[in-house]
Amino acid sequence: MIAYLAMATGFLLILIGFYGALTNRNLLRMIVAFTIADSGVNLVIVAVGYMRGRTAPILDATVPAADAAARIIDPVPQALVLTAIVIGVGVTALMLAYAYRLYEKKRSLDIAKFMDLKW
Amino acid sequence: MIKRVSVLLLLLAVGAIFATLLAGYEADPELNLTARYYADRTAADIGAANIVTAIVVTYRGLDTLGEVTVLFLSAAILGLVLAQGRKREQARRERVPAGELLTTGTRILAPLIMLLGVHVFVNGHLTPGGGFQGGAIVASGVLLLLLADPVKHFAHGLIAAVESLAGIFYVAIGLLGLLLAGGFLDNRFLPTGELGALFSAGAIPLIYSLIGLKVGAEFSAILADLSDTEEL
């Protein structure tokens, strides 16, 4: 149930993010929309790995190594999302730097002002 | 109008795909083959209590090396994009110095924040957290320093040195694993020790600390480059 809810919310966040990125014309607003879609993707991947009644994949006194396979949730999606979050902030920083340079050129953040490559 | 309709149509199509995925989802009652291998073998093979760390640092260590490289590239490109034909010194001199409260608070808080970051990445194989989280916390300590003293010239040379040295040692430890143990980035050329102790899991604490320093330096470089820009 929890996984279903989280997955549905994740998909909804991706759709909201796409909508924002496609309809807004301000560069910074488009980047904000992309970060929301990013959060949505991460949420979906983590929700896929969740299993009811199990704990985090960390071995300790309550989760001995011997019966770990019956007690923990899938650790692979978590490792994937760890990577995705870090790369996501790198991509966001790069987009922001380009937005700054574009503003420097045209003194505007309106995407409609950047027609140089359009015929 | 046409644009808005086409956007809505596109979203409807994507939403239909998502709905199919959601309707077809069934939670697995058991761990799949890969996950069960990791769950069963981590304690004996790697000796790390945190299985996510074991996957990130050792089982898929090569991917993490690639990830850190991608982060380095994005920090380097960001510096290149922002630095083109700019006179940074002038921009810095015009800035207003920070207030007394922020300066004093930073003097107390920044070392503590960095200490927390180091704690998080040194204990990455035992508790939640690790190099990426700890690196981000260290970078937020650097951010506080940047905010408290915007006029001062920031030590770009130091950040670059930490970044490159951590990267070189990361690859060197990987090669040591290739020579002394089973393969590139194998952690078992150091004793794996007792599960749950600080000095356990072979080279994982070492590798994750280097990742933490590297990631912290990369985020700090991104923040310092962005704060060196001038207002337009």
Added chain:
Amino acid sequence: MGMLMTAMTVLLCIAMIVAAFVAIAGKSLPIAILSAGLVSLVASVLFLVLASPDVAMTEAAIGSGLTTFLFFFVLGRVRKGEHDGGEHD
């Protein structure tokens, strides 16, 4: 216990969707950026509910902390362009 967890998840999900709408459709850009940070922050709580403390920590430190600051650094530099492009087209 299970009931409580489900109720909490529903609340967190609603909070995220509302914050995402504010981030996309709100008038002011600083509030949009803060709302995007809020989406990340609530997501990190949800990751904790989903038994993923590693991911929760990463999202809280990187997704909601550093990203928001990066946005504000750039927004402070391009202050005059905040309203470029209008609300929607």
